Structure formats: C-alpha cells, structure tokens
Amino acid sequence: MTFAPPKGTVATPDRALDKAALYANARRAAAGFRALGLGPGSAVAMVLRNDIPFLETALAANWAGAYIVPVNWHLRGGEVAAILADCGADVLVVHTDLLAEIRPFVPDKIRILAVEPSPCLIAAYGIADAAARAPDGLERWEDWIGGLEPAAGPPAGRFSMIYTSGTTAQPKGVTRESAGAEAIERGSAMMADAFGLWRGMNAVMTGPMYHSATFAYSSGCLALDGDLFLMPRFDAADLLRTIERRKAEAMHMVPTMFSRLLRLPEDVRGRYDVSSLKYVIHGAAPCPPGVKRAMIAWWGPVIHEYYGSTEAAIVSVASSAEWLARPGTVGRPRKTTPVQVRGGDGAILPPGQEGELYMQLNPAYGFTYRNRPELDEGTRGGAWFTNGDIGWQDEDGYLYLCDRRKDMIISGGVNIYPSEIEAVIGDHPAVRDCAVFGIPDDEFGEAVAAAVETSDAVSEDDIRAHVAERLAGYKVPRIVAFHDALPREDSGKIFKRRLRDPYWAGADR
Missing domain, CATH: 2.30.38.10 (Luciferase; Domain 3)
Incomplete structure (x- = not known):
C-alpha cells in the first residue's frame, strides 16, 4: 500500500518545509527507530519546543509503531526522569539547550538524539551559543536522519502516551493506540470535526505542542492539506503580525493569550488586519466573561470554546453565538x-x-x-x-x-496540583504545615498561593527558592502568606476554603 502525504507546508519564522519533505524526513527517522529495535510497545520521548523536528519525531514514532511521548519542557530534571521511567522510553529527542537540566537524570540505556535550536528559538529564548550546540558524543537529529533511507509502507498507526496528573500530583500516562490506515483516517476525521479543521486551511500554532490539545490540533493539521505555522513562543503583538502577514485562518488558543492581546495598546491592536480569521478555538481553562466578550467584539463571531480533557478528548464546543446567547x-x-x-x-x-x-x-x-x-x-x-x-x-x-x-489550580491552561507543591514546602525545615490553592490572576486565570504555618524564621523568598529548586517555575507560589495557625476541621484537615475565599471575593469567576 502506498502513502501519499498531504499537500501544504509546515513553517517556522526561519524555515519552511513542504509536507512531502516533512513526511520523507519522518520516514527516515522511522527507519532509524526500527533499526534501533523500536516497534510496538516501544516509546519515543521528546523534550522539544515548537519546531519542525517535533513534528518529524511524532510522525516517525507512529510510523515505526512506537508510542510518542511529548514531555513538558518546563519540568525539572527529576520530574522528567519520572516520566521517562514510567513510559519506558527507548529514545529521547531533545533540544540541546534543555539537555543540561535533564541529562543527569537520563538512564544510559536511553538513546539521546540532540536537536540544535533554530535561530528563531535562539532569539525567542535568549539561548547561549554553547547551549545551542550539541555536546560532544551526541548525535545531531539532522545528521542522524540524513544518513537513513526512508521506511517503506504506510504508517503503522496512531500511538500516543500523554502525561497528565489527573486528580493526583503523580504523572499518569494516558495511553492510546489504534493500528492501521483506517484507524488513522477515523481519528483524523474526529479531530478535524472537534477542532473545526478543514482541508486547505492556513493555521497558526500559538502554544507549546506538548499539551494534549495542542498536540492533537497540530496532528490534525498535519493530516490535512493546508499550511501550519509554528510560533516559537507566544507574543501578543507578534501573533497579530503573523495573522496579517500569513493571512491566518485558524488557531488554537488559551484564555491567557486573549488577556495578553487585550492588554496591548489600542493603536497596536488596531494596526493589524485580522479579517482573515475564520475559526479560533480555545479551551484548557475558564475564560473570564469580560475577556470573552471583548475578543468576540474585536475578532468577530469566529471564536469557539471547547470543554474536554486528555482522557475524554473534546466533549463539547460552543460557538460565539451560542456563548453570547447563553453566557458561560x-x-x-x-x-x-x-x-x-x-x-x-x-x-x-x-x-x-x-x-x-x-x-x-x-x-x-x-x-x-x-x-x-x-x-x-x-x-x-x-x-x-x-x-x-x-x-x-x-x-x-x-x-x-x-x-x-475540587482543589486543582488552572493557570494559563496548565493544571497545577496543590498536593505536589505542599509536599515540597512541607519539607522545608522551618515549615510546620502549609496549604496551597489558586487565587485570581488577570493574565493567567489563576495563580498559585501558599498559606504557611512556620516553626522558625523564614521569608517568602526562602519558600519560593525552595520550591523553584525542585519544581517547574509555574508551580512556584506567587503569594506566600504566613499564619500563626492554619484553620482546621475537627478531623485535622485544613479549611482551604477559608484561606482561599477572601482572595476570590468580588472576582469574576
């Protein structure tokens, strides 16, 4: 059976590749994975920013019949190590500047393939020259696939392992597999229907693709004829320039992005033509009603909201008209x-x-x-x-x-679990007890706050630094409030609502 790749291009600010070439690279990588012994049940983990090798790796793993495991690149070394161990990773594809943090935690048995960041990523993240180069002894992704012949035949299927903490702080791999061309077509059709994708569309990827929704969105775009542009990092003014320059028609967004767009000066917002937009879908976190109304007034009735999860996929979708008629x-x-x-x-x-x-x-x-x-x-x-x-x-x-x-914090579309942060703060020698919860944040929807009961002198900065050394930056409390004694139920459980409610009084939630 022959496989014809879809038409269109994939591009970043400094590189464009037609999908035929993208799929050819993926098939070369698939041949390499198979030569390493990978197949059904194997796992390819990737710690990559928005870049073309992200898409090549995902396609290649599935072509070889292996699970693709996108990993949040904000995580610290120990957090990444837990995922690598749980998924049983055989190969790790990683941007070189992210390698220093995680390499001490990568077992020797895992083959590392290094991706040197492109100039646009170097500029967007201020990556030093030394960090942008592959360390001695590691094979560069580009060199590795360049020496391989493309794998024959069609993709083996669609296999993914997306990590979500669910209702606990321990990462859980949501594993899906569907073998064969028919399953791929059926899955692609469902994604297209859920996200409002269509053949020939011109889409922009605004957020990191390691999230389950953005990963599914980009996979759906790849399967259809049309163009996909990867923003290396979200920037509100740059997004407006990109929409106008590329005449973008479709995007996946989160409410935090809307808030940042609306905070731009009026003259900046009015400078760019966004009339090409046809279907913008958002989810991952609640959108403040005022923000939603302002975006619809600005961009028109092209904005759609979905509800879903990593496990259940997309459950429901509301158009602008439906939301205006039934706010919320x-x-x-x-x-x-x-x-x-x-x-x-x-x-x-x-x-x-x-x-x-x-x-x-x-x-x-x-x-x-x-x-x-x-x-x-x-x-x-x-x-x-x-x-x-x-x-x-x-x-x-x-x-x-x-x-x-009940207690989960959703900040900028990212799920944050208080128990994980509480465990870290509780390890500080000056802390007797603590409670972590979400408080209102105009930009991110919610921010992390910690109420701390101490046994010795300690500062807010000390607590933040203690967390920052052990967990991802977005889990560091924005506010640390000290209490002589935390309010408790008769059972000894802390009354989190009493701590949280004063922050939410009068908030538009």
Whole structure:
C-alpha cells in the first residue's frame, strides 16, 4: 500500500518545509527507530519546543509503531526522569539547550538524539551559543536522519502516551493506540470535526505542542492539506503580525493569550488586519466573561470554546453565538461523546441541577493509564468516565461548568496540583504545615498561593527558592502568606476554603 502525504507546508519564522519533505524526513527517522529495535510497545520521548523536528519525531514514532511521548519542557530534571521511567522510553529527542537540566537524570540505556535550536528559538529564548550546540558524543537529529533511507509502507498507526496528573500530583500516562490506515483516517476525521479543521486551511500554532490539545490540533493539521505555522513562543503583538502577514485562518488558543492581546495598546491592536480569521478555538481553562466578550467584539463571531480533557478528548464546543446567547456555556455535548450529570448516589440528575459530569468515551478514544491497571476501570471505549468536574445542563442540553475539580489550580491552561507543591514546602525545615490553592490572576486565570504555618524564621523568598529548586517555575507560589495557625476541621484537615475565599471575593469567576 502506498502513502501519499498531504499537500501544504509546515513553517517556522526561519524555515519552511513542504509536507512531502516533512513526511520523507519522518520516514527516515522511522527507519532509524526500527533499526534501533523500536516497534510496538516501544516509546519515543521528546523534550522539544515548537519546531519542525517535533513534528518529524511524532510522525516517525507512529510510523515505526512506537508510542510518542511529548514531555513538558518546563519540568525539572527529576520530574522528567519520572516520566521517562514510567513510559519506558527507548529514545529521547531533545533540544540541546534543555539537555543540561535533564541529562543527569537520563538512564544510559536511553538513546539521546540532540536537536540544535533554530535561530528563531535562539532569539525567542535568549539561548547561549554553547547551549545551542550539541555536546560532544551526541548525535545531531539532522545528521542522524540524513544518513537513513526512508521506511517503506504506510504508517503503522496512531500511538500516543500523554502525561497528565489527573486528580493526583503523580504523572499518569494516558495511553492510546489504534493500528492501521483506517484507524488513522477515523481519528483524523474526529479531530478535524472537534477542532473545526478543514482541508486547505492556513493555521497558526500559538502554544507549546506538548499539551494534549495542542498536540492533537497540530496532528490534525498535519493530516490535512493546508499550511501550519509554528510560533516559537507566544507574543501578543507578534501573533497579530503573523495573522496579517500569513493571512491566518485558524488557531488554537488559551484564555491567557486573549488577556495578553487585550492588554496591548489600542493603536497596536488596531494596526493589524485580522479579517482573515475564520475559526479560533480555545479551551484548557475558564475564560473570564469580560475577556470573552471583548475578543468576540474585536475578532468577530469566529471564536469557539471547547470543554474536554486528555482522557475524554473534546466533549463539547460552543460557538460565539451560542456563548453570547447563553453566557458561560461550553456548548452541547458532541454526538460522539454523550454526557450525564450524576448526583452523589450515581443517579442521573435533571436539567438545572449540579452534579459530577460523566462522559461516554467514544470507541475510537478509549485509553488505559500506563502502569496503573487499578485506574483502568471505566477508561475503555463505550465506558462512562469522569474527571471529577462539577457542572449542569440546561433544558436545551447546553453544558455549564461549576468547578474544574475540587482543589486543582488552572493557570494559563496548565493544571497545577496543590498536593505536589505542599509536599515540597512541607519539607522545608522551618515549615510546620502549609496549604496551597489558586487565587485570581488577570493574565493567567489563576495563580498559585501558599498559606504557611512556620516553626522558625523564614521569608517568602526562602519558600519560593525552595520550591523553584525542585519544581517547574509555574508551580512556584506567587503569594506566600504566613499564619500563626492554619484553620482546621475537627478531623485535622485544613479549611482551604477559608484561606482561599477572601482572595476570590468580588472576582469574576
């Protein structure tokens, strides 16, 4: 069976590649992976920023029949090590400037392929010359694939392992696999329908592709005829320039990006033509109503909002018109993913009543948790699954969210789990106890705050530095408040609501 790559191009600010060449490079890498012994059950991890090798690696792993494991490149070495161990990575493809942090944690058995950052990445992140070069003894990605002949035949299927913490701080690999050309076509069609993609579209990738949504969006764009432009790093003014210059039609965004765009001076916002936009979809975090209205007023009724998760994929989508008519809705559940609102006793609740949201997984989107068989009940296609989100439906079936899980913080579309940060702060010798929770933030939706009960003298900066040494920067508390004693229930559990509520008083949530 022959495979014809889609038409169109993939580009960054300093490089453009037609999809035929992109797929040829992916097939060369697939041949290399197979030569290393990779196949079904193997895993290729990548710690890469938005760059063409990210797409080549993802395509190549699937061509070889291996899982692709995109890793959040903001994570610290120990955090990356936990994912590499859990997924059983055989190969790690990594940008050279990110390697210094994680290399001490990479087992010798894992083959490392180094990607030197492109000039646009060097400029965007201020990467030093030495860090931009592959260390001695490591093979450069470009050299490696250049010496290989393309693998024959079609891709083996679609295999991914996306890590999400779920309702705990421990990373969980959401594993999906579907073999064969028919499965690839079916999955691509579902992604296109969910994200509003179409053949011949001209799309811009605004956020890091290691997230499950952006990874799925970029994969959907790759499978269709059309162009995809990768922003090396989000910048509000640069996005407007990109839209005008490339006549961009489609994008995936998060509310934080909207807030940054709206904070631009009026003359900057009015300087660029955004009339080419046809379909902009956003999700990952709640969007403040004022921000949503302002964006629709500016860009027109091209903005759509989705609700979903790594596990359940996209559950519902709301158009601008639907949201304006029903402020706060995330749309009707898609026909492929029915939703039930259930009470504490498991009974299905009538319209208007809040309860836990259960969605029926589409047969094409069943999954398992990597190395966590005890969690796999209810994860197969056709099963009813819950993330623990609370919401309700109106009489017309439109879905509304009340809470994004009990204590989870969503900052700039990133899930942050207080228990992980609490464990780190609790290890500080001057800390007796602590509680971590989310507080309002105009740009990111929520920011991290920590309430700390101390046993000895310690400063806010000391606590932040203690966390920064052990966890990713976005997990470092924005605010550290010291208390003589934290409020507790009779059982000894901390009353987080009493700590959190004063910050949210009067906030538009």
